[in-house]
Amino acid sequence: MKTLKNIKTTRYQLETLTCPSCITRIEGVLNKEPGVEKAKVLFNSSRVKVEYDEEKVSSNRLAELIEKVGYPILPS
C-alpha cells in the first residue's frame, strides 16, 4: 500500500551521459539502496528520476550514491 509510505520523486540532472552502460550502473546502485522504490535513468536527457521513501533515505544520500559511482550532479 502506497498510502502508508511517504513516496517522494526527485530528479537529478547529470552531466551529458554518453555511454548507455552508465544506465545500469546508476540504476543498479540506487535500486539496491533501502527505501528506493524506483530509480530510472533518463539517458537522453541525462537525468535520473528516483521515487523513494523519505522516512528511510534522504535526497542527499541518493545524490551521494550517484556521485560515488562517478557521475557528478549539476545544480538545477
Next chain:
Amino acid sequence: MNAKQVNRIMYAAGILLLAAFATYLFNWSRLLLDTLLIIATIVAGVPTFIKAWKASRLKMFSIELLVTIAVIGALIIGEYVESAAVTFLFLFGAFLEGRSLEKARAALKSLMEMAPLEATVVRNGLRAIIMAEEVVENDLVIIQTGEKIPIDGRVISGNASVNEAAITGESVPASKGIDDQVFSGSILDSGYLEVIAENVGEDTTFSKIIELVEEAQEGKAKTQRFLEKFAAIYTPGIMILSVLVWVVTRDVHLALTFLVIACPGALVISAPVSIVAGIGNGARNGILIKGGEVMENLAKINAIVFDKTGTLTKGKPGVTAIKGFGIDEKEVLLMAAEAEVISEHHLGRAIVKEAEITGLKLLNKPTEVNVLKGRGIEVNLGGKSLYIGNRKGLFQNEIPIETEMESYATKQEKAGNTAVFIADDKKIMGIISIADAIRDKAKDTIDNLKSEGIEHLVMLTGDNKHTAKIVGEQLGMDDIYAELLPEDKAVKVKECMGKGIKLAMLGDGVNDAPAIATADVGIAMGVAGTDVAMETADVVLMADNLDKLIHALQLSKATVRNMKQNMFIAVGTVVLLLAGVLTKNVNLASGMLIHELSVLLVILNALRLIRFKPVNRFKPSAPRKDENVLCQKDMPLNVKNI
C-alpha cells in the same frame, strides 16, 4: 571529477603530446620523449582509471576497465606512443561525443528554456510579481506585451495576439479575447490580458509536454531493443574471441587491441541518437511522437481513419436554422440553450453560443443532468423533463417522430446539417439545424496523403449519413461510415485493421479516445488542454492544424532512414576495424581514432534530423487502390453507396 576538470586534464595531455611530438621532430633525446609520453599517458589516463576503479568496486564491467588494461599492457611492452595516444583519444572522443550529443538533445533543453519564470498577480487588490510556480488556481494573472504567460487559464478581460509556438509549433500568432484559453509558455506579442489561472505548476499543458518528450526519448524502438540484445551477446562474445586470438597468436598486445576496438560504442548509440533528434524536431514543431516504437510504426502507416468532427471539419459548428412545432423558435432556442449550458459537447456549445448572439437571457438552471453518450442529454428544466439529441435517443425514450418533422429533418441533413431534436417526455417541440464547415486545409492534406503512400482513407462520424456523405465525398475519402457511437468507432477501427495494413486513427481525442487507443498508431490533433487525448494518443499534434500530419509522417520516415544509416555506419566500422586488427593493419591508437570518428559520424548524421522540414511531394496523379474496400463492406453504416 566533473566535466570541467576532465576537460582541463584533456588539454594538459594534449599539450604534453605536442611537446612529445616536437621532441620527436627535432630529434632531441629519446629519454625526454619517453618521459613526456609516459606523463601524458598518466595525466590523460587518470579520469579513465578512476572510472574503471569505481565500476569494478561495484563489480561492474566497463569499457574504461578494458582501456585501462590495454594501456597498462602497452606501458609494459614499451609502446609509449600508443598508450599516450589511446588515453588521450579516449578522453577526446568522450568530449566530442558529449558536445555533439548535447546538440542532438538540445530540443528538450530549448523547450525547457521557454518555461515562464515569473508572474504578475493581483491579490487583495494589490499587484505583485511572484515566481511562476507560486501562482495558485483562481489567481488573477496580468500579462503585458512581451511577457510570457505563466499559467494555463481563461481570459476574463483584454485582447492580445499571442505566440503559441512553444505549445503548438505554430509561428503565426493567435488572437485571444474574453473566454479564450491561453497556455503557459506562450508569449504575448502585443496587447494586454487578464487571465484566471486554471492549471498551474506541473499541471500546465507546457509542463506535460516536457514530461511527455522526456519520457518519449526513453521509449525504445524495436531496432534499438534488437541492438541492445545484440550488444548483450556481442560483448561477452568479443571477450571470448579475444581470448581465442591470444590462444592462437600468443600475442597479448593483439588480443587487447581486439578487445578495445570491438567495444560497441557507436552501435549502441546509433539508434537512440536518431530517435532523439527526430523526437526533438517534432517537439519543436508541436508534434509529440511518443518514443522510438511509435516512430517506426508511423513510418509504416498505409491507411488512415479520420474522425470527421473537429478533425476534417472545424469542430466549431454554428446554428443554421431553428424550427418550432407548436411553439415559437425563440422558445425552442432558449430551452435548448438553458439545458445545454453545462454541456461539453460541440453541438451543445453551438446552441448556447447562438442564444448569446441572439441576446437571450438564460434564467433556468438545469438539474438532474444525464449525459447519454452519442445520443444527447436529458435534463430537468424548471420542473419539466427535457430531451435534446438525435433519433437514437428519441427511439430509446419512445418519442414518435411525425412525418412532417422527419421530412424537415431529412431535408436539413441532406443540405449538410446535423438535426438536433428538442423534446419533452412525450413529443418533439423543435429541431435546431447545426452545420460544421470543412477545414480550409483538409482537401490539400488529403491529396498530399495520397502522395505519401497512404492507400486507404476512411472517415468515421457519429453524425448523420447525409452530412457524412457530403463531407467525405468532397474530400475524396475511400470509405465513409456514419451514425457511429464512440464505442462503435473503436470496433470499426478494429475491423479496418489486419493483413498488410498499418492503420492510424486521427481524431480530436475526446469522444474518439477508444478508437485512438485501438489503432496501430493513434493520433490526436489540436489537443492543447485536453489531458485524456494527450495521454491516450501515440502521436499528439498540439496545433489545431492538419498540415502537421504530413510533417509527422515525413519526419518518421526520415528518422527511420537515419537510424538505418547509423546502424550501417556503426556495424561497418566495427567489422572493418576487427579485420584490420587481425591483419595487423590497425593498431590500438589508430583503431581508437577511427572508432571515435565513427561514433561522431553517427551523431552528426542524426543531427541532420534537427533541421528536417517537410516537403510538398504532391503528385496529382498519385496511384490509388480505389477498388478495394478496407473495412468490411457489409457494414450497413458505409454510406459511400447510398
